[in-house]
Amino acid sequence: MSIIEPVIKQFVVETSQERAFQVFTDGIDRWWPREHHIGKSPLAREVIEPKQGGRWYSICQDGTECDTGKVLAWDPPRRLVLSWQITAKWEYDPSFVTEIEVTFTAEGPKRTLVHFEHRNLERYGESAPELRKSIAAQEGWGQTLDAFKRAAES
């Protein structure tokens, strides 16, 4: 499989390093796009548990919870590493892991440089053969085909 470049974004936020980190994590519900949601019921709240190993999940309006990933590194207010374990079928899969690393660098009392990276995206290509191996016939193929469908739609 060819190398897939990580998604990298770098931008300045006109706020303190502490505030930027805090809004990204504790305040994720304030900015998380509502339309991106894997549960069946509308999104009620998006949560990142503020600790190493913490869960990153959504609470639906019907009360169910859907995992997105975990906190792999919790280093406030400087650095955060999260796992993004949503497959191309928009389902949480504990065996599927891509990483998001966000660093917050103070450039002034109210100026923070944010560097964002979502990597290991080539694993979206690797997941097809893995699924085929692990799940026989229909169900597994449904997922793989959906992955392609989803990829093509994007």
Place this chain on the structure above:
Amino acid sequence: MANASIGFAALGDPTRRLIFERLARHPMSVGKLAAGLSVTRPAVSQHLRKLKEAALVTERQEGTRRVYRLDPKGVEAMRSYLDRFWDRALAAFKEAAEKADVEEEKAQ
């Protein structure tokens, strides 16, 4: 968007699915594909054409053989989806973070 439904439809056929599965394992020529299937070479070529139209497989000339493989652009499409998603999400984050600062100032 068009490719998605075409791709989905293309894989509705069991023989095409089988061809697709085999190509996921190894790139192959038409001859090799046909040898392992109970269909004729022209039929395999026909199926491959459908899979190509759906952007699920690509072909490459290797010497005298034409070798087929899964199209890695499916993964790149996923990447570009996420790229756009994060653009949107991070713009919302920036706005929320800067707004939080203004609100704090007001409160002080």
